[in-house]
Structure formats: structure tokens, C-alpha cells
Amino acid sequence: MENIRVIVQGLGAMGSGMAKMLLDKEGFDLVGVVVRRPKMAGKDIGEVLGREQLGVKISNDITTEIKEQKPDLVLQASTSFTKDAFPKIKEVIEQGVNVISIAEEMAYPHVRETELAKQMDEIAKDNGVTVLGTGVNPGFVLDTLILTLTGGCIDVDSIKASRVNDLSPFGESVMKTQGVGTTVEQFNKGLKEGSIVGHVGFPESINMVADALGLELDSVEETREPIISETYRETEHVKVEPGMVAGCNHIGKGIKDGKEVIVLEHPQQIHPHKEGIDTGDYITINGTPGVNMSISPEIPGGVGTIATAVNMIPHVIEASSGVVSMKDLPIPRAIMGDIRKIMGR
Amino acid sequence: MENIRVIVQGLGAMGSGMAKMLLDKEGFDLVGVVVRRPKMAGKDIGEVLGREQLGVKISNDITTEIKEQKPDLVLQASTSFTKDAFPKIKEVIEQGVNVISIAEEMAYPHVRETELAKQMDEIAKDNGVTVLGTGVNPGFVLDTLILTLTGGCIDVDSIKASRVNDLSPFGESVMKTQGVGTTVEQFNKGLKEGSIVGHVGFPESINMVADALGLELDSVEETREPIISETYRETEHVKVEPGMVAGCNHIGKGIKDGKEVIVLEHPQQIHPHKEGIDTGDYITINGTPGVNMSISPEIPGGVGTIATAVNMIPHVIEASSGVVSMKDLPIPRAIMGDIRKIMGR
Numbered sequence: 001m002e003n004i005r006v007i008v009q010g011l012g013a014m015g016s017g018m019a020k021m022l023l024d025k026e027g028f029d030l031v032g033v034v035v036r037r038p039k040m041a042g043k044d045i046g047e048v049l050g051r052e053q054l055g056v057k058i059s060n061d062i063t064t065e066i067k068e069q070k071p072d073l074v075l076q077a078s079t080s081f082t083k084d085a086f087p088k089i090k091e092v093i094e095q096g097v098n099v100i101s102i103a104e105e106m107a108y109p110h111v112r113e114t115e116l117a118k119q120m121d122e123i124a125k126d127n128g129v130t131v132l133g134t135g136v137n138p139g140f141v142l143d144t145l146i147l148t149l150t151g152g153c154i155d156v157d158s159i160k161a162s163r164v165n166d167l168s169p170f171g172e173s174v175m176k177t178q179g180v181g182t183t184v185e186q187f188n189k190g191l192k193e194g195s196i197v198g199h200v201g202f203p204e205s206i207n208m209v210a211d212a213l214g215l216e217l218d219s220v221e222e223t224r225e226p227i228i229s230e231t232y233r234e235t236e237h238v239k240v241e242p243g244m245v246a247g248c249n250h251i252g253k254g255i256k257d258g259k260e261v262i263v264l265e266h267p268q269q270i271h272p273h274k275e276g277i278d279t280g281d282y283i284t285i286n287g288t289p290g291v292n293m294s295i296s297p298e299i300p301g302g303v304g305t306i307a308t309a310v311n312m313i314p315h316v317i318e319a320s321s322g323v324v325s326m327k328d329l330p331i332p333r334a335i336m337g338d339i340r341k342i343m344g345r
Numbered sequence: 346m347e348n349i350r351v352i353v354q355g356l357g358a359m360g361s362g363m364a365k366m367l368l369d370k371e372g373f374d375l376v377g378v379v380v381r382r383p384k385m386a387g388k389d390i391g392e393v394l395g396r397e398q399l400g401v402k403i404s405n406d407i408t409t410e411i412k413e414q415k416p417d418l419v420l421q422a423s424t425s426f427t428k429d430a431f432p433k434i435k436e437v438i439e440q441g442v443n444v445i446s447i448a449e450e451m452a453y454p455h456v457r458e459t460e461l462a463k464q465m466d467e468i469a470k471d472n473g474v475t476v477l478g479t480g481v482n483p484g485f486v487l488d489t490l491i492l493t494l495t496g497g498c499i500d501v502d503s504i505k506a507s508r509v510n511d512l513s514p515f516g517e518s519v520m521k522t523q524g525v526g527t528t529v530e531q532f533n534k535g536l537k538e539g540s541i542v543g544h545v546g547f548p549e550s551i552n553m554v555a556d557a558l559g560l561e562l563d564s565v566e567e568t569r570e571p572i573i574s575e576t577y578r579e580t581e582h583v584k585v586e587p588g589m590v591a592g593c594n595h596i597g598k599g600i601k602d603g604k605e606v607i608v609l610e611h612p613q614q615i616h617p618h619k620e621g622i623d624t625g626d627y628i629t630i631n632g633t634p635g636v637n638m639s640i641s642p643e644i645p646g647g648v649g650t651i652a653t654a655v656n657m658i659p660h661v662i663e664a665s666s667g668v669v670s671m672k673d674l675p676i677p678r679a680i681m682g683d684i685r686k687i688m689g690r
Contacts, residue, residue, distance in 0.1 A: 145493065154648060297637075333672070
């Protein structure tokens with residue numbers, strides 16, 4: 001029985017978490033870690049992760065690593081955008097290796113980058129490998145889980161889902177992209193200029209759900225609104241006075257025949273509990289039967305993304321070649337035993 | 346583009362519901378209905394279902410129907426047990442046609458009928474067709490949905506889930522198999538004699554979840570206890586005085602190293618609201634992260650089973666051959682458009 005050989009590319013919070021998760025699972029070999037920063041190269045992966053020495057060194061060169069280590073799959077954790085992910089994915093799949101990317105747009109890449117997605121699909125098929133984009137959202141809560149819940153429905157009239165989370169644990173860059181600590185004027189200016197972005201993933205989730213159900217949408221619309229605080233809230237990185245912005249309420253809508261058939265909300269702010277708001281993942285399906293689901297608190301973003309990406313490794317290895325999405329693969333699941341036994345390798 | 350051709354076998358509440366659902370969906374042709382009762386033969390299916398004349402007659406002979414109608418799949422809704430379902434499934438798959446069965450034991454048939462499941466798998470593979478057992482439970486709430494929720498988990502320590510429903514709408518036979526309206530003595534006697542059975546499906550759900558996660562269980566245990574009423578409850582079919590039995594609390598446990606790693610509860614009773622109990626589907630995953638999900642009210646049993654079975658038709662047609670279970674197939678989903686387009690036929 002051969003171990004599943006994995007290289008992790010990118011060693012931020014997500015990459016490190018995925019690397020550690022792989023070290024803790026039976027039947028996986030973390031055979032390489034590739035990062036951009038030259039000064040990291042040559043360091044022992046285990047030591048960098050705060051574990052025992054592994055005898056495997058960090059590298060800056062994915063091509064050589066793949067040649068030497070012959071991985072089954074590369075986990076990529078760097079960008080949010082398909083156009084940035086594309087060259088990195090291409091480099092890997094051209095060498096005949098599967099990829100899982102946590103770039104949000106890669107969850108359903110043809111939506112924003114039709115041409116790049118097509119090229120990727122062709123290269124993947126030519127090389128007999130599979131490319132999947134996933135993560136907690138997009139990839140899990142607001143698409144995979146919604147679809148699964150419709151599985152018990154005869155009819156679906158409309159879907160409304162809301163992912164309410166707490167940004168307090170996050171660092172300065174997240175505060176900036178969500179507009180936390182700005183005035184309303186600064187928030188609106190930031191939106192216009194593109195420095196405040198909200199959530200990346202609504203067009204991906206909405207189109208994935210619609211395509212899987214067979215709803216032919218006329219359009220997908222997005223709005224971003226400031227969450228104006230009524231209380232004083234602060235974190236290590238930001239202070240929000242009453243009247244200032246505590247976060248961004250990002251809403252995505254899938255429209256068909258003038259009707260909002262899919263509405264996804266993702267209000268992201270610091271300390272929502274201060275105003276009596278419970279964090280959670282909430283999905284309501286209006287249909288036959290109706291389904292009214294809540295997960296409270298929400299599935300946490302960081303851990304959820306790490307887990308979703310690693311848990312999909314066996315599914316991606318066994319999938320047919322090309323660019324796939326969560327809707328194409330078997331139901332996700334945790335890995336609690338030797339992955340070689342589970343896969344029957 | 347060719348329609349998906351389906352025959353429904355069995356025309357009780359489930360079979361009728363599936364037949365109607367198929368009539369209402371684009372891209373499916375209900376090409377036959379096969380029942381046991383001779384007096385039904387020759388009647389128009391549409392008329393029997395309370396719809397327009399369809400020009401398709403009910404038959405008693407599945408073999409001839411398959412020869413004449415060349416269906417892609419047969420939906421079977423008759424028994425709960427694999428040993429009863431086996432000859433009916435065999436008849437269909439030997440003719441090279443896929444089967445979805447709602448027999449509870451068929452959700453994971455090798456658990457109770459190892460030899461029959463093996464034979465079925467071989468016949469299906471020899472004939473290039475797929476056999477799936479599914480339904481709302483087993484098949485959806487206490488296995489597929491649990492597994493999906495673990496998909497965002499790095500680790501799972503234990504799983505507890507509870508499906509709390511209301512038996513009030515059901516008929517006399519369900520009252521009997523759940524012991525509703527008995528005294529405690531009668532209940533315990535019924536359990537011993539096998540007339541009171543509780544839920545059929547725990548070994549299936551528990552083993553499916555454990556196998557998919559890679560938990561190697563030491564044993565699966567089941568207990569059935571009377572739900573003793575403190576209030577007067579009644580339905581059209583049964584009266585329950587205080588002190589009498591309002592239903593059966595059936596519990597299944599998956600045990601590993603002496604620890605209850607999977608605990609599934611299914612208390613089934615009439616009018617649970619009378620004692621302040623909210624019906625619902627509740628899943629708690631103790632792990633990293635923990636997940637605390639509730640669906641309230643529960644996904645209804647009848648409609649949910651009808652929907653789950655029909656919704657899996659495209660997945661079964663596209664699956665590789667053999668006996669499969671929900672854990673092997675892509676995530677379930679409703680069918681809201683022309684199934685030919687969704688499948689790209």
C-alpha cells in the first residue's frame with residue numbers, strides 16, 4: 001500500500017494548517033513545501049511547523065520538487081483569484097499532478113475566467129489529472145451544503161442562506177478588505193476604489209448551485225453595505241466607535257424571471273455578539289418540503305478551509321480528469337483512519 | 346437529446362409519489378408502472394395517479410415491461426429488507442437496467458446480507474449497471490448529511506444525531522411496528538416477538554458513516570425503549586392514555602475501543618409537541634471544529650424519501666457499475682430544470 005504523496009504550496013495560515021493536518025493523518029506523506037520567500041528555502045518543514053524534524057526541506061522551486069518527489073497532488077494556498085492561480089496550477093498539472101486550490105474563484109472558475117478555466121481544463125485532461133477549487137466558502141457552506149439539503153426536496157422555489165461570522169480573530173489585512181474601522185464615507189470610497197472587497201465567492205457559489213439544480217439564472221447581482229456599529233467594539237488591530245463601520249454585509253443574488261431565487265448573505269464584522277447577533281450558518285429552502293437549517297456557531301473559516309481542502313484529496317485523486325467543482329464529486333467527509341485503507345489502495 | 350426512461354415498481358404511497366414527481370419533471374418519461382395486484386393491470390397510470398390519461402398502462406410483469414420499454418432505471422418501492430428486495434432487483438439488473446431501491450437495508454446491504462449483496466454486486470457489474478439503496482433515513486439525514494457535515498472537520502471525536510419526528514399522520518401498520526397505543530408490557534412483548542421493530546436502518550447508517558470516515562468499529566448496538574406518555578394523545582388510528590406507549594425510542598450506537606463514537610437516536614411517537622418536544626433533525630459532531638446543526642421541523646419522511654430516490658436517478662445512471670451507496674456518489678441535489686440539459690445528454 002502506497003502513501004498519498006502531497007506537496008503544500010504556500011505556507012501562510014492556511015498552508016501551514018494543511019501541512020500540519022497532513023502530518024497528523026495516517027497514509028499521507030507530506031513530501032514537500034514550496035514557498036516564494038527565498039530565505040525560507042532549506043529549512044526543515046517539521047521545525048518550521050513547530051513539530052519534530054521531518055528531514056524534508058522547504059523549497060522555492062515547485063518544478064524540481066515535483067520531479068524529485070513525484071507527488072500525487074499539490075495543495076495550493078496563496079491567492080484568491082483564478083488569474084493569479086492559473087500559472088501556478090498550470091505548472092503543476094503540466095507535470096501530470098493533481099491540484100487542489102483554495103483560491104475562492106477556483107471554486108467555479110469559468111464564471112469569471114472563462115478562457116483560463118477552459119485552458120486549465122484542457123491541460124488537465126491532456127495530462128490525465130484533476131483540478132479542484134474548494135474551501136469553507138465558497139466550496140462548502142454556501143454551495144455544497146445548500147445543494148445537499150435540496151437533495152430531499154421534490155421542488156425548490158427559492159433558497160436563502162446566511163453565513164454570519166466574527167472577524168475579531170483576523171489580522172490587519174482582513175480589517176482593510178472588509179472596511180472595519182472606517183467611517184461610512186471611507187467605506188463607500190473603499191468600495192469604489194476596490195480596496196474594500198467583502199467576500200470573494202458569491203458568483204461561484206450561486207452559479208454552482210444554480211447549475212447543479214438546473215435553474216437557468218438571468219443574472220447574479222451583488223451588493224456590499226457597511227455594517228454601522230451602535231456600540232463600541234475593538235480588537236487588537238482596530239477600534240470602532242458607534243457610527244463607524246464594524247464590517248461589510250455582502251449579499252449575492254441569483255435572479256430568474258425577475259425573482260430572487262438564490263439569496264446568499266455574508267455579513268462579516270467584528271464582535272457581532274455585542275449587538276445581540278449570534279454567529280452561525282443558516283440555510284432556508286422554500287420548497288417541497290421546506291428545509292430550515294442552522295449551524296450555530298458557524299463552521300469556522302480557517303479550520304473549515306484547511307479541513308475541506310485536505311478532506312477532498314482522495315476524491316480528487318479518484319476523479320476523472322479536468323477542472324471539477326464540489327458538485328461533481330462524492331460527498332465530502334472527514335478522514336479519521338488510514339487513507340490508504342479507506343481508498344482501498 | 347433523449348429523455349430518461351423510468352419504470353416505477355410498487356404503487357403504495359412512496360411509489361405513487363415517485364411516479365407523480367417524475368411526471369412533473371422535465372426530461373423524464375415514466376414509461377411503466379409495475380404492481381403485484383392483478384386487478385390494477387391495464388389501468389391507465391395517469392388516471393390511477395389522479396392525473397390526465399397518460400396512455401401508459403399499469404402492468405404486473407416487470408420482465409416484459411423492461412423488454413418493451415427499455416428503461417434507463419427502475420425505481421423500486423416495496424419492501425424494507427434486502428432478502429425480499431433481492432429477487433426483484435436481480436430480475437431488473439439481469440436485463441441491464443439500473444435500480445434505485447428504497448428498501449432500508451439496501452442503503453448499505455452487505456451489513457446484514459453479505460452474500461446477497463456480493464451476488465447483487467457481481468450481477469450488476471456483469472451487466473454494466475448500478476444499484477443504489479436510498480431514502481430519507483437511511484440514505485440521507487443520518488448518514489449522507491452527517492458525512493457532509495464532517496467534510497469541514499480536521500478531526501472527529503464522536504458524532505451524535507437525533508431524528509425526532511411525529512408519527513401522527515401515519516396509518517395503522519406504522520402504529521403497530523412502533524408500538525403506539527400499547528401498554529409497556531405489550532410493548533416489551535412485541536419487541537421480543539418482533540412485531541414491534543422501531544426503525545430499520547441504524548446498522549446501515551452507522552456502518553456507512555464509519556466506513557466513509559475510516560473508523561473501524563468494534564460493534565454496532567441497538568436499543569429500543571417505549572416512550573411512555575404523560576399526556577393523553579390520539580390519532581385517527583390510535584388512542585394513548587397517560588402511562589401507555591406513545592412510540593418507540595430507537596437508539597443505535599457504533600462502538601470503538603469501548604467508546605460510543607457514533608450515537609444515532611430516532612424517537613418516533615405520535616404528537617411529541619404535547620410534551621414540549623420539537624420535531625427536528627439534530628446532528629452534533631464533537632471534533633475540530635465542533636459542528637452543531639439543527640433542521641426544525643425535521644425533513645419529512647415520506648416526501649423526503651420520494652425526493653431522495655428520484656433526485657439520485659442521474660447520479661445512478663452516471664455511476665460506475667455495481668452496488669453503490671450514498672457515500673460513493675456525488676452530493677445529492679434537487680432537480681429543477683430539464684434533466685437532459687443538467688446531465689448534458
